[in-house]
Amino acid sequence: MAVSFPTPRRLGYHISWTGILAATIVLFWAVIAIIGPWLMPHPPGDIIDFEYFGPMTGELWFGSDYLGRDMFSRILMGARYTVGISLAAVVLACASGVVLGMTAAVTGGWFDTILSRVLDALNSIPSKLFGLVMVAAVGSSIPVLIAVLAVIYLPGAYRFARSLAVNINTMDFVTVARARGERTPYLILKEILPNMTGPVLADVGLRFVFIVLLLSGLSFLGLGVQPPNADWGSLVRENIGGLPFAAPAVTIPSLAIASLTISVNLLIDNLPVKIRDRSE
């Protein structure tokens, strides 16, 4: 790299319009997940329309579902399950993955070898299949779902964090810290973690998308969130009977999932290079 002085343009974070639009949609769903239940015009479990798969009207914004329940309220409530469960799972997966990855990179030796080998093996079980087997074994409830999703995506987070940490670990300031006699927890938290927060956050975003997709897939198979509760995947499953008439009860939850996942993907793609790129 040639010597050049940072100009204000390069110091600031630049984000494209696509990125801002995507961020707005993500923020919108996050807010809905929190305050959604107070915005609901009807209780999500109440049957308020005698017609099933009703069209969009002024009274029922998104029509009614297969039992005549208000789809608008059910979407708002579903946001809470889809976003909440996925967020909890991704935080759990990435936090433990990053901590284990950094520890493995710093300590090395047999701890690193065994952990990497076992987690790689876990990684070579197809995610949907793993979800299926676990749900079959333990039964489906929200804590189980969060734990299963976290376990499925832990190896990926571990591998990513470890590859970053291995690079940082070879840098001079880490060697200096080690020569000072600092212990592993200090090395991990004070020397390595601050240097990889950007890429790790981008990785959290991508993993969040995978988890939303898997959760929706499991719910669609009837193995995810169980009735009477419903996330967006379960909403599609419940109302699949309305597909031949293209009822809004099927299309709206699908659009909700797509808008969330595509926005997160676009947001990550358009993040300022400074945050996203690995420090190699």
Place this chain on the structure above:
Amino acid sequence: MNSQIPRLVLGRLGVAAITLLIVSAVVFGATQMLPGDVAEILLGQAATPEAVAGLRQAMHLDQPALVQYASWLWGLAQGDLGTSYANSMPVADLIGGRLLNTLRLGAVTAALAVPLALTLGITSAMYRGTLYDRIVSTCIIGVISVPEFMIATLAVLIFAVWLKWLPALSFGNDVQSIGEMLRIFAMPVITLLCVICAQMIRMTRAAMISVLDSPYVEMALLKGASRPRMVLRHALPNAVGPIVNAVALSLSYLVGGVIIVETVFNYPGIARLMVDSVATRDLPLIQSCAMIFCIGYLVLITLADVIAILSNPRLRK
């Protein structure tokens, strides 16, 4: 130099074998976590203490988990998949025909996906940055960031509801003629094709671009080679390895896709059997199906790695 290849490939196969062992332990361990006693659940109303104890002994449930695991693994290695809890039939009989159906679905999809994806991937790398490339890339981001079942429902909306070419969702299991067969295959294949192609195009395009960016390809352009000649004669031979690797890797997405697609379209394959057996908690059946899927997945991943080793001398160190 060449003497290293067998060693590296064998090493990779060894890793795959160890992985398979760990995977089998996970699958077995997961199904051991079932709350409650299997014998009690099986007997239901008739669960007197004596009957439960008798059944436990008959099913070897009174032995330590490690012994059970070993005997299960031993049976598996000999092709003995156990007996279904739900209807007491040998699991192998239940799976046989259905595995063939699933393989047929996968083969048809792969046969269509590979040429299509390679053409799109290579051409979009060739005309990088043009409108054509942007349209292809946007479609790919769209497809890979939505769940498979959405593509399936979209396919139903387009082909069954709007165009009315194919029936929506209701596929019988009786196949009479070739026309009938095609109608059964059409929708699942279209859906799987979208999922697999998206991954394959993305990886092919990336592999191709990394070769196109190398100095010797630029040299070819500078000395006056036409664009197609530059891509096909100069760049492609070096990109073949990464592309074949990409193809094998994307085919492993079939495993996930097939689970959703068979359920949506009620296709009589092994994935549908497995999803159904989750509802009845038929553990031997779930274990066997899970192992079959894991083996398929592992074979594809290992194949991709071996191809990468064979095609790239730099990986041989």
